[in-house]
Amino acid sequence: MGLLVLAGFGGAAVLWLIPDQAALSPSGMLDYPPEQVAAGEVLYRSGVANAPACVTCHVLDPQSSGLGPSLLGIYQTAGTRVPGLTAADYIRESIVNPNAFIASGYSANYMYQNYGAVLHPDQVEALVAYVLTLPETGSP
Numbered sequence: 001m002g003l004l005v006l007a008g009f010g011g012a013a014v015l016w017l018i019p020d021q022a023a024l025s026p027s028g029m030l031d032y033p034p035e036q037v038a039a040g041e042v043l044y045r046s047g048v049a050n051a052p053a054c055v056t057c058h059v060l061d062p063q064s065s066g067l068g069p070s071l072l073g074i075y076q077t078a079g080t081r082v083p084g085l086t087a088a089d090y091i092r093e094s095i096v097n098p099n100a101f102i103a104s105g106y107s108a109n110y111m112y113q114n115y116g117a118v119l120h121p122d123q124v125e126a127l128v129a130y131v132l133t134l135p136e137t138g139s140p
């Protein structure tokens, strides 16, 4: 497992921006390196090891809903959820410690709880990048 992580994320990881340093693009989205966003999309859609894919609960179609809240367009509000947490901080915390803050209208413990243990920190950052670049109109 360690070797797989290194093979997949070594090297590229040092080039990635940590999310708080990413610049705002004209649309107001954080402007992440495309390869970091692409790595996050793979994880989001496919999951890793025994951890479920995010898309099973957070669907990418604005017309349907899943077990979890839609993350489409969340870049606009993530930085307002918890005082003192930037948008990236909030998404990161939501992944590695889902019960720290419960989204309005939802309950604790429905989200898979062990991403913090099964994901490499670079994988978490890739997911943060992907989630914060999801347009409100959905992702094909």
Ligand code: HEC
Pocket: 044, 052, 053, 054, 055, 056, 057, 058, 067, 068, 069, 070, 071, 074, 081, 090, 091, 094, 095, 098, 099, 101, 102, 103, 106, 107, 108, 109, 110, 111, 112, 115, 127, 131
């Ligand atoms: C088994 C279903 C499930 C899976 C899988 C899941 N989530 Fe969640 N998620 C939830 C539920 C339910 C909530 C709302 C309760 C809460 O805030 O913890 C939530 C909340 C969130 C929030 C906060 C949303 C908001 O509006 O504030 C984020 C961000 C998030 N999840 C990201 C992810 C990411 C990224 C993954 C994949 C690594 C993932 N989730 C996998 C069910 C899931």
